[in-house]
Amino acid sequence: MWTVPTHLKPANDTEFGHYLAGLIDSDGHFSSKQQLVIVFNSLDVSLAYYVKERIGYGTIRKVKDKNAILLIISVRKGLEKVINLINGKIRTENKLNQITKNILNHVNYTEFSKTISLKLNLDRNLENHWLAGFTDAVSEGSGSFQIKLINRSNKTEVLLNFQIVAQKQNNLLILIKDLLGGNIAYKKSRDSYLYDSSSFGSAKRVIKYFDKYHLLSSKHVDYLKWRKVYLRMSQ
Secondary structure, three states: OOOOOOOOOOHHHHHHHEEEEEEEEEEEEOOOOOOOEEEEEEEHHHHHHHHHHHHOOOEEEEEOOOOEEEEEOOOOHHEEEEEEEEOOOOHHHHHOOOOHHHHHOHHHHHHHHHHOOOOOOOOOOOOOOOOOOOOOOOOOOOOEEEEEEEEEOOOOEEEEEEEEEEEEEOOOHHHHHHHHEEEEEOOOOOEEEEEOOOOOHHHHHHHHHHHHOOOOHHHHHHHHHHEEEEEEEEE
């Protein structure tokens, strides 16, 4: 665990499909204009271009007056490739409904809709790249690695927090909790759920996951710093 793992991208379409499904589940949208729009932080423009290159289609645009960029896929062959990649890997029912309503029901996709049977991923096993993609997404529903210093009785305590916030439903967070440990809380003021882990045991499980399924955004740097603190504390 001491050695920093070589930073690797998904090796094949199956791995990339899980990663892409995680991105879309967190911060993607299939619009009524027959487009897939994925939001990225401006710091992660290289990730947006990587996703575009892997899919082979798309346009990247800067969002005016916001620290964000968009990857927009509107070409029919591009959308068909995305749907094939994430079919059986996407985990949110509303995204699956968007595909059916806004893409497959359109006249341009009549033939394609006859050849594909959309499936939601109901497998509780998260041993794949899905959580890495979900965490990499830019939205407030995505993950963050926090190092907190708390002073208690003249003693400084270090807490290593991994958080995923602002989920309207808790079903995905339950899967994450089953994998990593931690807690789920409901925030009434925001009508949303929060996942949080801060125990040493949970931190070890977080590291075990992200050492195997790598983050591809700028959050990877945050993770490595977080990981380094854990390793120092565990000596």
